[in-house]
Amino acid sequence: MRRKYLLVGIIALILFSCATSRRQDYIKMHPNTNQRIKEAILKGDILLGMTEEQVVASRGTPYKVNRTTGKYGVHEQWIMFFDKPSIFDPKSYTYAYIYFENGRVTSWQNY
Template identity: 45%
Template sequence: MSLAGNELHADNGTVYSLKNDKLISKDENLGSDSYVKIGDYDAIPPEKSDPQIGMTEQEVIYSKWGLPKHVNKTTTAYGISEQWVYVHYKYIYFENGVVTAIQD
C-alpha cells in the first residue's frame, strides 16, 4: 500500500479516499463503492509488523504472518512449547505463550 495525498493505493489496484465521513473505494476492475466511517480518527492504521522475539501469540496473529497453517504443541513439566507452521517453510516457536525463535 502507498499513501498519495489523501488517497491510499492498495497493491490490488483499489484506491481509497475519505470524503464526508465515508470511505470511498475505487477499484480498477469493480468500479466504486462507499463505506460509512465508524472510527473517530482520520489516520490510516499503521502497517502490520513482522513477528518479533518476545511477542505474545495474539501479537503474532495481528502481525503480517497472521494465523498459522498448523500448530505443533508440546507439554512438559517445564511448560508448554508450540511450533507454529506457516507456508514457505516459515516457523515461529513459543515457550509459555511468548515467541522465543523465528525461522524464516
C-alpha cells in the same frame, strides 16, 4: 499478457489491504501495546517476546500448530505459509516456523 499481470496485481492489492486492516485493527484495540511491537505488527514483522495474539495480528493465522507440554511449560511450533516471493520484495519468504514458550515468541526461521 498484460491482463494477467493486472489481475495478479489486483489480487495482491486486495490481500495486502486485508492484512493491513487486521494489523491496524489490533493496534486500535490494544493502545497500550509497546511501541516497538506496534511498529513490528504494522510492518508484518515478528519480534522475540511477542504473544501469540500479536503474531496473528502481524502475520495471520498459522497453517499448523505443533504443541508439546512438559514440566517446563507449553512449547509450540507454528508453521505459517505466505505468498510466493514478490518481484517487488525479493527478500520475502514463503513459509516460517515460529517457536513459542508459554505463549511468547522465542525464535523463528524464515524460508
